Amino acid sequence: MIAIDWGTTSFRAYRLDATGAIVEARSAPKGILAVSAGGFPSVLQQEVKGWAERPIVMSGMVGSRQGWVEAPYVPCPAGFEEIAAAMREVGEGIWVVPGVSCRDDAGVPDVMRGEETQVLGADRDGLFCLPGTHSKWVEVRGGRIMHFSSAMTGEVYAVLKSHSILGRLMDEGKSDARAFRQGVERSGEAGGLLHHLFGVRTKGLMGELDGAASSSYLSGLLIGHEIRAVRPRSFMVLGEPRLAEFYSEAAAALGCETKRLEATSGTRALFRLGVMLRGKEEA
Amino acid sequence: MIAIDWGTTSFRAYRLDATGAIVEARSAPKGILAVSAGGFPSVLQQEVKGWAERPIVMSGMVGSRQGWVEAPYVPCPAGFEEIAAAMREVGEGIWVVPGVSCRDDAGVPDVMRGEETQVLGADRDGLFCLPGTHSKWVEVRGGRIMHFSSAMTGEVYAVLKSHSILGRLMDEGKSDARAFRQGVERSGEAGGLLHHLFGVRTKGLMGELDGAASSSYLSGLLIGHEIRAVRPRSFMVLGEPRLAEFYSEAAAALGCETKRLEATSGTRALFRLGVMLRGKEEA
Numbered sequence: 361m362i363a364i365d366w367g368t369t370s371f372r373a374y375r376l377d378a379t380g381a382i383v384e385a386r387s388a389p390k391g392i393l394a395v396s397a398g399g400f401p402s403v404l405q406q407e408v409k410g411w412a413e414r415p416i417v418m419s420g421m422v423g424s425r426q427g428w429v430e431a432p433y434v435p436c437p438a439g440f441e442e443i444a445a446a447m448r449e450v451g452e453g454i455w456v457v458p459g460v461s462c463r464d465d466a467g468v469p470d471v472m473r474g475e476e477t478q479v480l481g482a483d484r485d486g487l488f489c490l491p492g493t494h495s496k497w498v499e500v501r502g503g504r505i506m507h508f509s510s511a512m513t514g515e516v517y518a519v520l521k522s523h524s525i526l527g528r529l530m531d532e533g534k535s536d537a538r539a540f541r542q543g544v545e546r547s548g549e550a551g552g553l554l555h556h557l558f559g560v561r562t563k564g565l566m567g568e569l570d571g572a573a574s575s576s577y578l579s580g581l582l583i584g585h586e587i588r589a590v591r592p593r594s595f596m597v598l599g600e601p602r603l604a605e606f607y608s609e610a611a612a613a614l615g616c617e618t619k620r621l622e623a624t625s626g627t628r629a630l631f632r633l634g635v636m637l638r639g640k641e642e643a
Numbered sequence: 644m645i646a647i648d649w650g651t652t653s654f655r656a657y658r659l660d661a662t663g664a665i666v667e668a669r670s671a672p673k674g675i676l677a678v679s680a681g682g683f684p685s686v687l688q689q690e691v692k693g694w695a696e697r698p699i700v701m702s703g704m705v706g707s708r709q710g711w712v713e714a715p716y717v718p719c720p721a722g723f724e725e726i727a728a729a730m731r732e733v734g735e736g737i738w739v740v741p742g743v744s745c746r747d748d749a750g751v752p753d754v755m756r757g758e759e760t761q762v763l764g765a766d767r768d769g770l771f772c773l774p775g776t777h778s779k780w781v782e783v784r785g786g787r788i789m790h791f792s793s794a795m796t797g798e799v800y801a802v803l804k805s806h807s808i809l810g811r812l813m814d815e816g817k818s819d820a821r822a823f824r825q826g827v828e829r830s831g832e833a834g835g836l837l838h839h840l841f842g843v844r845t846k847g848l849m850g851e852l853d854g855a856a857s858s859s860y861l862s863g864l865l866i867g868h869e870i871r872a873v874r875p876r877s878f879m880v881l882g883e884p885r886l887a888e889f890y891s892e893a894a895a896a897l898g899c900e901t902k903r904l905e906a907t908s909g910t911r912a913l914f915r916l917g918v919m920l921r922g923k924e925e926a
Contacts, residue, residue, distance in 0.1 A: 589835025
């Protein structure tokens with residue numbers, strides 16, 4: 361079969377053998393934002409050219425309103441059964457995996473698309489953190505996603521760096537571990553995030569942070585606020601190595617244990633969903 | 644004398660009579676960002692053409708590193724005496740008022756330029772809130788600024804609206820008082836600001852907030868977080884009417900009393916500083 365992770369900015373395809381092992385991988389900058397409405401079938405055909413395996417199982421933003429087809433969110437608790445039951449076939453043997461939704465204690469909705477396959481593919485219970493543009497904190501019990509919560513950390517970092525006055529003092533450079541840790545510590549002090557953000561500027565003005573240190577401090581500040589709001593005792597980090605490292609460091613500074621997992625688990629979950637599809641067809 | 648408020652994006656000049664009353668006012672979009680290095684004397688000359696009064700007393704970002712001359716910050720506690728003593732003469736009878744600095748309990752520096760004259764000109768003790776791009780919360784006792792704290796609320800609102808995924812769901816419209824209040828209430832719930840921000844998007848996705856309501860909700864959310872972090876019992880709001888109204892409403896939703904003051908107090912403070920200068924010359 362073929363497993364596909366089709367997100368906002370990238371497309372990744374994996375040809376799997378009968379045991380679910382990756383035989384071949386391809387990727388392209390063909391995220392859903394780069395595909396015009398109606399263009400999904402031809403982009404897929406082009407990107408998996410020469411791969412005859414079926415089914416093709418796709419997760420991520422391809423199942424959103426802006427994607428190939430909207431696959432409505434499956435509410436929590438959601439495991440493989442609930443997700444498999446809500447998959448949508450968009451062509452002969454071509455399936456879209458739905459996202460997952462929940463509501464927090466105050467009734468505010470939350471959603472994810474793509475992260476659910478990574479988490480379920482890890483095949484473990486516990487609290488997962490998937491850092492990124494919109495970080496996800498996912499609680500898994502008995503192989504099902506019971507609850508999760510998103511934080512806009514990555515996007516807030518990016519827009520502040522590119523479009524706010526904070527970015528003017530920053531220059532690219534290697535990350536500064538000491539400044540990052542200062543930012544994490546700052547997140548626990550009085551005044552709140554909106555006050556702490558202004559401090560990034562004043563510390564720069566006063567010569568207490570140079571351009572490269574500023575962006576590390578901002579990163580630590582935001583990640584610190586994110587982790588503190590969740591108040592975890594321990595968690596597993598699932599994400600690209602550099603970002604996972606930042607979260608592990610921040611957690612350590614907050615006295616919280618972390619375990620880093622490989623980010624390849626999404627493919628394993630898509631394989632399992634593919635096997636479930638085949639079982640359904642045969643039944 | 645002539646009082647000038649010369650900020651980042653605008654220039655405002657007031658010709659005052661011997662009692663400090665405004666005889667004539669002018670303004671121009673000639674904030675310091677629009678003036679090239681070395682261009683300040685000619686912009687001033689042009690903008691106050693025909694006004695022969697002296698001294699000219701200027702406050703705001705004109706005294707920053709990017710302004711006419713850097714007038715170093717006066718540390719708190721700072722009243723008229725301390726500020727007058729640190730004014731810098733940049734030409735015959737032309738003076739720049741310094742900003743004020745302080746450090747919070749954790750030792751992180753904070754700064755303001757221009758707000759100090761507005762606050763001192765109000766001639767009252769108490770807690771002032773000056774909402775804006777970088778809001779200021781200023782504690783005045785015995786006519787001196789004892790402490791203050793900044794929050795990046797206005798700028799965070801603007802960059803999220805213009806540059807983040809949250810802005811995509813927003814359209815311009817008149818503000819929605821109900822959504823604003825929901826945002827203020829949301830600010831007190833679990834999860835922290837970075838989680839609450841993602842909720843602006845999910846509530847939009849789920850059809851619980853339309854495009855015009857979204858921006859009011861975001862505004863209420865950020866202002867709610869700002870006010871809660873300060874934990875005031877009551878405060879005075881000094882700022883442009885529309886913004887002051889938002890802060891008063893948010894404070895009311897949080898059970899906090901406010902009093903709105905006229906934003907013209909800056910001119911009164913500059914007048915008093917001008918009188919102090921004349922006194923010094925005569926002494």
